[in-house]
Amino acid sequence: xxxxxxxxxxxxxxxxxxxxxxxxxxxxxxxxxxxxxxxxxxxxxxxxxxxxxxxxxxxxxxxxxxxxxxxxxxxxxxxxxxxxxxxxxxxxxxxxxxxxxxxxxxxxxxxxxxxxxxxxxxxxxxxxxxxxxxxxx
Numbered sequence: 144x145x146x147x148x149x150x151x152x153x154x155x156x157x158x159x160x161x162x163x164x165x166x167x168x169x170x171x172x173x174x175x176x177x178x179x180x181x182x183x184x185x186x187x188x189x190x191x192x193x194x195x196x197x198x199x200x201x202x203x204x205x206x207x208x209x210x211x212x213x214x215x216x217x218x219x220x221x222x223x224x225x226x227x228x229x230x231x232x233x234x235x236x237x238x239x240x241x242x243x244x245x246x247x248x249x250x251x252x253x254x255x256x257x258x259x260x261x262x263x264x265x266x267x268x269x270x271x272x273x274x275x276x277x278x279x280x
Contacts, residue, residue: 152188154228160197176248
């Protein structure tokens with residue numbers, strides 16, 4: 144798996160990309176909401192670089208499937224490795240807010256998406272109220 148510097152825009156972006164593909168599909172509404180919310184600015188990355196990080200994450204999943212014969216989108220070790228690349232409170236809050244926005248984008252919260260959001264919040268010791276309080280109307 145590609146590695147990024149701790150708390151870097153790429154590390155933050157990979158967590159958002161992980162949420163996007165957790166339900167095994169990329170929904171155009173999820174990308175559209177990121178565009179509308181100017182998520183890339185919040186992450187400190189251009190849209191093009193974000194898309195590259197997302198493609199790289201999907202490539203990592205594909206490589207894992209090739210080696211293992213399958214891939215689990217919610218593999219606990221991979222998920223924790225990706226999440227643990229961000230550990231500063233401010234960056235965690237930004238990413239958690241964007242995860243919540245992506246989660247709501249298609250109005251079809253899948254179990255995997257909800258489980259990932261819960262896991263991220265627990266790992267970073269964030270309450271739902273703290274995350275929801277960062278969402279701008």
